[in-house]
């Protein structure tokens with residue numbers, strides 16, 4: 001199985017984008033070899049700004065560049081982008097609707113051994129709550145590549161949530177990503193799994209496994225958490241049972257966004273696979289995903305529970 | 312004065328801490344050796360000579376406090392705590408494993424002896440200020456130490472804390488800057504220069520002293536000096552070498568956050584024998 005980290009795909013896409021568009025500038029906060037903005041820095045040193053370990057300055061400077069006509073991509077780890085610099089993002093970027101693209105890497109538990117201080121488990125919730133912010137969580141390398149170009153073409157703030165480890169490839173170049181549009185990867189009539197990021201692959205595995213239980217399960221990749229594709233959520237709800245899956249706390253993320261639509265427009269039984277209001281810890285990514293209930297098996301169990309089937 | 316030969320016990324302890332760091336990070340397969348090794352003499356002086364501590368009572372109200380603001384240097388803190396008797400030395404090889412009290416960055420809930428959970432850079436000085444203010448309120452004479460990275464000085468919050476420490480005349484607090492001149496993306500002076508560091512602290516109202524951070528004579532004298540400073544906070548700027556003690560790690564930015572492979576562990580331990 002081919003694998004690539006979404007942060008790696010991001011770094012490569014930035015270089016491609018930089019060649020096409022001279023207005024694109026990139027900023028980092030002493031993590032360029034981890035966020036992969038180092039590729040851009042190497043090819044376009046004059047258009048790269050390392051702000052040092054100063055994430056608030058990173059976001060403020062990006063805002064200033066955008067207000068002067070540039071298309072800045074500002075990168076650091078997700079905990080620091082959405083957390084440390086929250087006010088700079090809220091009041092400095094989102095409120096004035098400044099054209100800054102925040103590409104936050106090392107999101108979620110798959111950060112692994114660095115532990116809880118470095119694992120953003122609430123960044124989708126934070127960024128989704130801010131007006132004017134577009135929130136994108138790509139499911140693989142190709143979707144990341146296209147999301148980078150789409151973000152650059154979009155007018156306004158974007159939060160792009162990327163991961164550390166290499167993850168399975170789902171899409172090829174025929175796929176067409178569009179901001180705000182979900183993509184149905186698998187049809188099914190018995191239940192629907194709505195997932196984002198690394199959990200999309202787990203959802204596909206789960207759906208495959210559920211065929212042995214006689215269940216045909218739809219799989220929907222909602223990579224744009226905001227604006228949410230309501231039609232896609234309602235189509236999923238038509239199956240009568242929805243399971244959401246995200247590498248994030250169940251408070252305020254994809255599951256909450258889906259629940260908001262379902263509760264107000266089409267109530268159906270809903271289960272959320274995600275982190276249960278707790279911080280992460282050190283460990284191998286796979287061990288953590290298992291411990292915190294973020295595997296295909298957890299999705300399978302959730303679907304069966306909703307369908308009244310024994311595990 | 313100042314030669315390592317003048318401090319045989321501390322020198323031997325420092326060597327053991329370095330061995331622990333290498334074993335620990337090697338076993339974990341990830342972690343931060345460079346900035347752990349640069350702080351070994353500072354940590355040895357604090358934990359084995361200067362600080363008032365009781366490993367049997369990690370919550371003793373009269374204890375001196377140590378805040379590892381540069382939390383990624385957790386291995387040097389764990390090495391010091393283990394060697395000082397806060398937990399069994401055998402545990403060090405569980406670093407970064409699922410369920411270990413030795414989290415990738417220090418977690419006060421997981422390991423007694425860790426005063427503050429750190430890992431997000433820039434927080435430590437403000438937290439240390441709070442501990443110093445509480446000590447004053449409670450009439451306790453404990454001293455608060457905080458260790459900062461030089462790259463960490465780029466965080467605005469450090470200077471907010473520096474302003475507050477001087478404003479409240481926190482002379483029961485000593486900051487130490489591990490001035491190893493490297494951060495992740497390269498030389499501190501090249502990435503985002505915080506220089507001139509001493510002048511900046513002085514301008515913020517601090518007393519400063521610059522020393523060789525690997526020389527026990529200078530470290531002990533500076534820590535003693537810092538305790539004598541009255542009416543102001545004091546900062547010791549310790550000139551250090553990142554990766555100190557392991558030839559192939561010294562002054563190499565690449566060893567900031569990379570674990571040695573088994574053969575590199577052997578090579579490093581041979582140098583530290």
Ligand SMILES: Cc1ncc(C[n+]2csc(CCOP(=O)(O)OP(=O)(O)O)c2C)c(N)n1
Pocket residue numbers: 029030031053055080084345346347349381383384430431432433459460461462463464489491493494495553567
């Ligand atoms: C707020 C924050 N931003 C970024 C990081 C990622 N990071 C970890 S260590 C480090 C470099 C630290 O350099 P320095 O303070 O000089 O430490 P030392 O050289 O002593 O290891 C960075 C950027 C972090 N831990 N916290």
Ligand SMILES: [Mg+2]
Pocket residue numbers: 346460461462489490491492493494499
């Ligand atoms: Mg440094």
